[in-house]
Amino acid sequence: MEVKDVLRAVQFAPEKMQKINLFETKNFFSDVYCLEPGQEQKVHAHQTEDKLYYVLDGCGSFVVGDETAEYGAQHLIFAPAGQPHGVKNTSQERLTLLVFMTPNPNFK
Secondary structure (H helix, E strand, O other): OOOOOHHHHOOOOOOOOEEEEEEEOOOOEEEEEEEOOOOEEEEEOOOOOEEEEEEEEOEEEEEEOOEEEEEEOOOEEEEOOOOOEEEEOOOOOOEEEEEEEEOOOOOO
16 A cells, blocks of 8 residues: 655745656556745646646635636646646645646656
8 A cells, every 4th residue: 555645745946836746657646736826837738638636725726728716725626638727826825736637648
């Protein structure tokens, strides 16, 4: 059994958003995204992969398709395959997200 302490994996950097991989298989990956105030994951799309963002701490502005909304801790945001999506930390606090994507487009 593999077990990770998600909050111990959290790392922030002033230069850019941090992505810390927790688990990765050919079927999915799970990362922790750590965003300082003002940092963002630029809007992009994956043609065949679904993504989930779970807000662990903080608040951010999420884009999925043509919708943009602010969400905070304990919210789960779904970005279906083919839909543009991204997130920006619009608050003055740190934003921490647990992210799942399936299938894994980067698995080698």
